[in-house]
Amino acid sequence: MTHALTDDAVTKDGCAIRASGVGRVFAGTKGHQVIALDDVHLEVAEGEFVSLIGPSGCGKSTLLRIVADLDHPTSGSLTVFGKSTHQARVDQDYGIAFQQAGLLPWRTVAANVGLPLEVHGVARSDRQTRVEELLELVGLTDFARSYPDQLSGGMQQRVAIARALAESPRLLLMDEPFGALDEITRERMQAELVRICSETGAAVLFVTHSIPEAVFLSDRVVVMTPRPGRIIEIVDSRPTAGHARDDEFRDAEEFFHTIARVRELLHGGPVAAARGVETR
Structure with missing residues (x-):
């Protein structure tokens, strides 16, 4: 079984991500600037699952990329476990999974999962043990010697998640990892992710366009405005x-109530209008 986080891995204030007044401006055409994010304040606690949801272009993925040290804010500050994003990346504090699994077709499932460990010089025997743990965790033990083109889309995403967990990260960054899956597979993967997060104790920052997915998976849902991206409400x-987060919860009244709340905020209903959010 994979390793859960220990007390030694917890920051003093219990904060995995802290964004303070984060803004991101890109240079547009003809000298115009594009404001992707504006004055974003957000904290994600250790072990917490937080989803970002909003219309296309609202800066969800930009914020995740800033957390991952793949981009940098124009204004404000952002720390990961109390460190700079660069230091958190160097310390391998997080794993990343994107919409496309991004597996290497010439490597087996086991070799794809073990790639981060191989890159960082982990001994072969230790690498093999860790890969076996991870494949058990995602239910793919019997496919260790298979190649990516022999797997379904959902299975490929499970391999990608296992790879993201290879170095026991304290944080998972996930950018629409289930967006290309059919609805049945998507719901199955959501349930798998709930189980995996429960067993590993990792915090998660999750980008999605699906309101039911955000509500089902998350402790909190961060609702964002159209560009420039700001937080309407959490x-x-x-x-x-x-x-519990299971199939029965999908039929619960509170599940539908929360979906309706998020939808109202996204589509400029009374709650959003009261906060001065642009309506459509």
């Missing part, structure tokens, strides 16, 4: 006592 989506 909706608590934790199941109440007596409910």
Whole structure:
């Protein structure tokens, strides 16, 4: 079984991500500037699952890329476990999974999962043990010697998630990892992700366009405005006592109530209008 986080891995204030007044401006055509993010304030706690949702172009992926040290804010600051994003990347504090699994077709499933460990010089025996743990975690033990083109889309995404977990990261960054999957496979993968996060204890920052997906997976859903991306509201989506994140929860009244709340914010209903958010 894969390793859960230990007490030694917890920051003093229990904060995995802290964004303070983050803005990102890109140079546009003809000298015009494109404001992707504006004055974003957000904290994600250790072990917390937080989703970012909003219309295309609202800066969701830009914010995730800033956390991953793949981009940098124009204004404000962002830390990961109290460190600079660069230091967190160097320390391998997070793993990343994107919409496309990005597996190397000439490597087996086991070799794809073990690639980060191989790159960082982990001994072969230790690498093999860790890969076996991860394949058990994502239910792919029997496919260790298979190649990516022999797997379904959902199975490929499970390999990508296992690879992202290879170095026991304290944080998972996920940019629409299930966006290309059919609905049945997508719901199955959501349930798998809930289980994996419960077993590993990792915090998650998750980008999605699906309201039901965000509500099902998350402790909190961050609702963002059209560009320039700002946070309208952060909706608590934790199941109440007596409910678990399973198929029964998808039929629960509170699940539909939270979906309606997020949809109202996204589509400029009374709540959003009261906050001065542009309506359509």
